[in-house]
Every structure is written in C-alpha cells, then in structure tokens.
Amino acid sequence: MGFFIALHTLAAVIWVGGMFFAYMALRPAAAKVLEPQQRSLLWCHTLSLFFRWVWVSIIALLLTGFGMLGTYFNGLGSAGWHVHAMLTLGLLMMLFFLHIWFAPYRRLKQAVAASDTAEAGRRVGQIRLFVLINLILGLIVVVIGSGGRYLVLVNM
Secondary structure (H helix, E strand, O other): OHHHHHHHHHHHHHHHHHHHHHHHHHHHHHHHHOOHHHHHHHHHHHHHHHHHHHHHHHHHHHHHHHHHHHHOOOOHHHOOHHHHHHHHHHHHHHHHHHHHHHOHHHHHHHHHHOOOHHHHHHHHHHHHHHHHHHHHHHHHHHHHHHHHHHOOOOOO
8 A cells, every 4th residue: 555655656746746847936036037939839848748647657657546446445335535536636637637648739839830829829828727736636635635534524
C-alpha cells in the first residue's frame, strides 16, 4: 500500500504542482516580459513538455488508484467518501485535460506553426481557463486526499 500511495501522491504533486507553477508564476512573468508572439511560442513549448508529464501522471494515478481500490479497499463499496470524491474529481480533471489536449492545445500548435499570433493568444486564453478550473479541482482533491478521512462533512 505504501508504494501505491507514494506513487499516487507523486503523480498528483507533479500534475497539480505544475499547474500551480504555470498559472501563478510562469503566466504572470511571461505576460510581463515577453511579446505576444514570444508568449505563444513559450506556452506551446512549455505545454508540450508539461503535458508529457501529465500523461504519465494520469496513467500512474489510474493504475495506483484503481490498484488500491481493488487490492486494499475491495472495491468502491468499502471505500470512504473521500475516495469517492477523489475518484470523481480526478476523472473530471482528466476529462478537462483531454479536452485541452484535443481541442485548444492542438489549435495552439497549429496557430504557432502558422505564425498566427492572434489565434495562438486566443488558444492560450482557452487553455488558461481550463487550467484554472483544473487547478482548483486539483487543490480540492489534494485537501480531500490528504485529510479526507479526518474531515467531517456532516455532524452525525
């Protein structure tokens, strides 16, 4: 169980921490020091590298999460509310990521290749919105995952 939890946590930290860094540090710094065309190019290349790690994180999260459910919890029926919440929010985050990957990110790469700065900027803006949503969801999942069994939702 310790290996599954450690790998699961590491994958979550890479994904959520990467979004936090990108949104809270890289985005404002890039807006301050780079021209729009340079920003689009930076984001396209940065996301290309980061998204590889997101794919690895998603695979690790699914394997370790379902591995723990099957091996240690005997399925969802005996898992606590926090496991259900983590699974639901995690799957939602993965769906948002898939949307980013297959829609605005693909279009961002096309706009950068065509040197269409205005379109690239629009796509970066779309990605930024979905990353913000995923970051908020990810932070909630981190709170639930780290303290869920100790958090009381309803006073019984």
